[in-house]
Amino acid sequence: GQQVMQIPQYQHVQEGEDFTTYCNSSTTLSNIQWYKQRPGGHPVFLIQLVKSGEVKKQKRLTFQFGEAKKNSSLHITATQTTDVGTYFCAGQYGKLTFGQGTILTVHP
Amino acid sequence: EAGVAQSPRYKIIEKRQSVAFWCNPISGHATLYWYQQILGQGPKLLIQFQNNGVVDDSQLPKDRFSAERLKGVDSTLKIQPAKLEDSAVYLCASSLERGSYTFGSGTRLTVV
Numbered sequence: 001g002q003q004v005m006q007i008p009q010y011q012h013v014q015e016g017e018d019f020t021t022y023c024n025s026s027t028t029l030s031n032i033q034w035y036k037q038r039p040g041g042h043p044v045f046l047i048q049l050v051k052s053g054e055v056k057k058q059k060r061l062t063f064q065f066g067e068a069k070k071n072s073s074l075h076i077t078a079t080q081t082t083d084v085g086t087y088f089c090a091g092q093y094g095k096l097t098f099g100q101g102t103i104l105t106v107h108p
Numbered sequence: 109e110a111g112v113a114q115s116p117r118y119k120i121i122e123k124r125q126s127v128a129f130w131c132n133p134i135s136g137h138a139t140l141y142w143y144q145q146i147l148g149q150g151p152k153l154l155i156q157f158q159n160n161g162v163v164d165d166s167q168l169p170k171d172r173f174s175a176e177r178l179k180g181v182d183s184t185l186k187i188q189p190a191k192l193e194d195s196a197v198y199l200c201a202s203s204l205e206r207g208s209y210t211f212g213s214g215t216r217l218t219v220v
Contacts, residue, residue: 004150042213043211092206094164095156096141096153098143098150
């Protein structure tokens with residue numbers, strides 16, 4: 001079945017440092033979505049990428065979808081303490097399959 | 109718009125007991141999902157409904173889990189009998205076709 005792998009599992013950064021999480025799918029995806037889950041909360045939708053090679057930005061967050069539509073990344077520039085949480089990618093091929101997430105902690 | 113409503117927020121039961129969770133999706137969202145999220149893992153799809161029909165229940169442990177979505181609106185997920193390994197957060201989500209998912213706050217189940 002479809003698998004979505006996400007690395008790293010954990011990332012600890014100092015406030016102001018950059019952060020990147022990577023996502024790889026075993027199958028070509030129709031789209032990929034990114035979610036953020038705060039500690040104790042539920043996943044909240046961030047963005048959806050559909051086109052091969054697509055790049056989208058939301059303030060300090062940059063999302064990329066690979067040319068083969070099998071990988072994606074999320075990059076946060078100059079992290080802030082409000083960025084803490086778990087970032088999930090979710091690949092869609094029929095159903096939406098979530099990666100295991102990257103837990104980001106930001107030290108002030 | 110109102111979000112996805114779930115209840116209860118927390119539930120503690122003993123193993124072999126039964127439990128039920130309820131979800132009311134966003135109005136107009138035809139697709140409803142139940143996910144299981146074990147601590148430290150990503151959400152895993154249990155069942156997907158399109159209106160009141162099941163689209164995908166391939167990962168639903170059908171010997172103990174059941175779900176229904178009568179009238180194509182709200183839904184219930186039941187576990188009977190519960191096992192220790194069922195301890196998790198049960199998330200309900202809804203979406204328009206091919207759109208983003210909106211999750212409810214979830215039900216945290218602890219089986220002791």
